[in-house]
Amino acid sequence: MSLELNNIILHSLVMGNEGQLVCRTRDQELPVNNSVNHLVEELQSSYQSKAGKGFGFFSNEEDHNGEFSRLLQQVVSDETSFVEFSQSAAHLLANEVSKYEFAEEGVLLLAKYTWVASDYLLLVMLANKDTVMVTDELDISSSRHLDLSKAQLAARIDLTQWQREPESNRYISYVKGRVGRKVADFFLDFMGCQPGLDAKQQNVGLMKAVDEFCQTQALPETETKEYRETVFNYCAEQLSQGEEVELKTLAEVLPEQQNEASFYDFVSQDYELEERFPVDRSTIRKLTKYVGSGGGLSISFDQKHLGERVVYDELTDTLTITGLPPNLREQLKRK
Structure with a gap:
């Protein structure tokens, strides 16, 4: 699906002569061309495919962290230009980062953009990343380019949802960042964003509801596995298309069931799930796999193999x- 930019x-944050972070801003927008669109x-x-994103909303605009949302409202309402808004936002970010x-x-x-x-x-x-390249004349040349692979500090605001549903707790999404350097430390603070919807918790709640529904319906083991696989396939398909879980659609x-029991009615009772929420890849895969790691050992296998190719002895x-993957078998033989 293409987007309309x-x-x-672009603005840059650089270290000044006195070791202070300085914000250098552009005075004009970048021209929209094929390179920029790409x-x-x-x-x-890349952002859409990142797993484990967080979701939030703007905090009370009356507090000291509401400057960004006020500036954003002005540009959405055409009270200021995109350039002026972006320059003010860049200075806000520089001031926030300088605290660390x-x-x-x-x-x-x-x-x-519209998408x-x-x-x-x-x-x-x-x-920025410095690289060395060989020119057509076979000379060595250095160049600087943006390192897109390390875009760990990122956030996206659904402007349409913000305007239509200002009471929502999820119109801002953000990459949580690397361990030990959480994006919330400064990137969310500069936007005045409060953590909101916990997508992982929603997915865990869905898994719990699926298991307990199968138990209440006294489904045989084979039907329970099929039920879990159906949920997994639906969630995986939604994730691949950039869509969210919709409980009514999932129930359909x-x-x-023979007694006409409704999964939607069941899940709506005590599980406090949103009508729709993002898919968490690491959580939904547990619907069809057993996964665990620790002490230098990682194990993952399809649940259907338990009791057949994989046997667990609780006492020991x-x-x-039984039947190792061929690539693992070859590695073991070489040793």
């Missing part, structure tokens, strides 16, 4: 695996 601009589409695709000892240089990209009938604002902190694709805490 409306505005894009860049934003690549960032959008690990302040680093980087390029702040702000892009406003799947919604307007979005994407904010990404990008790092599940097999009907051991797994017996």
